Amino acid sequence: MSLWIDGVVESRMSALDRGLNYGDGLFETMRLLDRAVRYLDRHLARLAQGCERLGISRVDFAALNHEIASIARTLDDGALKLIVTRGSGPRGYRPAGTERPTRVLAWSPPRVADASAGTDGVRVRYCSTPASVNVALAGVKHLNRLDCVLARSEWSDADIAEGLMRDSQGAIVGGTMSNVFAVRGETIVTPRIDRAGVKGIMRGIVIEAAHGAGLVVEEHVLTAAHLAAAHELFLTNALIGIWPVRALENRQLKPGPVTRRLQHMCSA
Amino acid sequence: MSLWIDGVVESRMSALDRGLNYGDGLFETMRLLDRAVRYLDRHLARLAQGCERLGISRVDFAALNHEIASIARTLDDGALKLIVTRGSGPRGYRPAGTERPTRVLAWSPPRVADASAGTDGVRVRYCSTPASVNVALAGVKHLNRLDCVLARSEWSDADIAEGLMRDSQGAIVGGTMSNVFAVRGETIVTPRIDRAGVKGIMRGIVIEAAHGAGLVVEEHVLTAAHLAAAHELFLTNALIGIWPVRALENRQLKPGPVTRRLQHMCSA
Numbered sequence: 001m002s003l004w005i006d007g008v009v010e011s012r013m014s015a016l017d018r019g020l021n022y023g024d025g026l027f028e029t030m031r032l033l034d035r036a037v038r039y040l041d042r043h044l045a046r047l048a049q050g051c052e053r054l055g056i057s058r059v060d061f062a063a064l065n066h067e068i069a070s071i072a073r074t075l076d077d078g079a080l081k082l083i084v085t086r087g088s089g090p091r092g093y094r095p096a097g098t099e100r101p102t103r104v105l106a107w108s109p110p111r112v113a114d115a116s117a118g119t120d121g122v123r124v125r126y127c128s129t130p131a132s133v134n135v136a137l138a139g140v141k142h143l144n145r146l147d148c149v150l151a152r153s154e155w156s157d158a159d160i161a162e163g164l165m166r167d168s169q170g171a172i173v174g175g176t177m178s179n180v181f182a183v184r185g186e187t188i189v190t191p192r193i194d195r196a197g198v199k200g201i202m203r204g205i206v207i208e209a210a211h212g213a214g215l216v217v218e219e220h221v222l223t224a225a226h227l228a229a230a231h232e233l234f235l236t237n238a239l240i241g242i243w244p245v246r247a248l249e250n251r252q253l254k255p256g257p258v259t260r261r262l263q264h265m266c267s268a
Numbered sequence: 269m270s271l272w273i274d275g276v277v278e279s280r281m282s283a284l285d286r287g288l289n290y291g292d293g294l295f296e297t298m299r300l301l302d303r304a305v306r307y308l309d310r311h312l313a314r315l316a317q318g319c320e321r322l323g324i325s326r327v328d329f330a331a332l333n334h335e336i337a338s339i340a341r342t343l344d345d346g347a348l349k350l351i352v353t354r355g356s357g358p359r360g361y362r363p364a365g366t367e368r369p370t371r372v373l374a375w376s377p378p379r380v381a382d383a384s385a386g387t388d389g390v391r392v393r394y395c396s397t398p399a400s401v402n403v404a405l406a407g408v409k410h411l412n413r414l415d416c417v418l419a420r421s422e423w424s425d426a427d428i429a430e431g432l433m434r435d436s437q438g439a440i441v442g443g444t445m446s447n448v449f450a451v452r453g454e455t456i457v458t459p460r461i462d463r464a465g466v467k468g469i470m471r472g473i474v475i476e477a478a479h480g481a482g483l484v485v486e487e488h489v490l491t492a493a494h495l496a497a498a499h500e501l502f503l504t505n506a507l508i509g510i511w512p513v514r515a516l517e518n519r520q521l522k523p524g525p526v527t528r529r530l531q532h533m534c535s536a
Contacts, residue, residue, distance in 0.1 A: 003283055014278040015271055015372045020351065022413040023291030037460065055421055081359060091349060091376045093420035093444055104283045108359045132402040136418055140350055142410035145290040145361065148402055152361035153323055168401055176361055
């Protein structure tokens with residue numbers, strides 16, 4: 001694990017940082033490949049949207065882009081996680097507005113277990129921990145992720161790669177660390193992400209690719225019944241790309257033609 | 269501001285701490301008075317319940333109690349904030365189970381503005397930011413507090429001391445940093461805190477005191493209509509004790525007899 005804080009090699013930060021105290025910040029988990037961050041522009045655009053939603057200003061995105069690209073040139077393939085917090089401040093929820101944002105970069109190696117998942121597909125379960133619902137936070141990749149932590153704590157079977165989370169009304173939100181898509185014929189459906197969950201970078205790329213391929217993409221409420229009726233299911237995130245679902249609980253599925261076509265379009 | 273991390277004077281901590289990365293931890297904001305923490309046993313009991321809810325083990329509460337009491341003896345009156353996180357770990361939501369919890373203690377001075385609020389009462393507004401809803405997290409004083417941060421960002425008028433938050437169904441959850449009570453005749457009503465919000469230490473003390481005084485205390489869904497029909501309103505937290513509400517939006521109220529009686533019972 002290698003760490004940079006505010007652009008310099010450093011592993012520790014202030015315990016007064018609002019990122020720690022309130023989860024008052026955002027993150028991006030980015031794929032490092034051949035000395036560069038894939039989709040860096042998209043990651044930084046989403047980060048900027050998140051800063052706008054949370055009212056975090058004073059982030060210099062041009063400098064951040066340069067910093068990440070420079071550090072990426074020194075690193076092997078793996079995951080590069082970026083955290084941007086509002087910064088440190090006195091006690092109390094109210095931001096002073098004068099905080100200087102903190103940025104943390106952490107590199108970690110690829111996971112061996114992930115290598116064959118794109119080809120073979122993965123096993124998925126349902127989680128009982130609900131996704132936290134808040135329209136003011138939905139879609140944003142913020143640091144308040146206790147719901148995902150508790151959901152991911154529900155199983156330890158290494159053969160199960162992901163768990164699906166639902167909101168308080170039973171609508172499927174996505175995986176603990178991924179977005180979910182259901183394919184039925186030529187139609188692809190994915191949750192709207194307007195009450196809970198994160199709008200993933202790969203989710204956006206897949207939706208664009210599907211549109212480009214003439215497929216129908218719908219964003220609406222997705223229930224367990226929709227998933228049970230789907231011909232194909234797949235998961236997305238920026239590190240894994242597209243993972244076909246080969247089993248959801250006890251139901252077996254095959255990686256299907258739409259999933260394979262999208263994998264082909266979204267690779268490289 | 270004075271800081272201790274894991275029992276020693278220190279202001280910085282690992283950027284890999286899960287408290288920063290996911291808000292994977294808990295906190296207590298405690299009142300320091302005459303070289304001791306008020307209600308320390310209750311704070312640590314709630315912390316233990318929170319650890320149980322989040323599956324954070326390996327916290328030595330007897331040692332923590334001793335550490336806090338020792339540090340408190342060196343400090344002037346003010347606020348002592350304790351953060352306990354799950355500790356540091358590799359990337360990924362799933363706790364390894366072997367993390368060593370991190371504890372942070374931060375002292376800050378009393379706020380001058382708070383001194384007269386107990387006597388005069390405070391002005392309160394409604395916030396538009398909803399409280400995050402999650403039955404698995406409701407009641408717990410965890411580090412995922414972005415909803416409170418956004419709600420507290422809605423106003424800067426120093427004459428307004430608190431904002432009330434509602435959940436996605438319009439039920440009142442509490443203030444951004446307090447619990448709320450409505451008094452109607454001899455009946456006291458406060459939100460159940462079973463879908464969102466924090467079960468405050470002072471909330472528990474007030475409920476016990478009210479029972480002891482022969483008042484009826486109900487915990488149920490509270491709406492703006494309930495507050496509009498209330499004869500008295502008050503706010504509680506461990507630092508402020510009980511604050512009468514003297515204005516909710518444009519409605520003026522007087523600190524009433526039930527509030528005064530409870531203030532008297534819960535002081536000292």
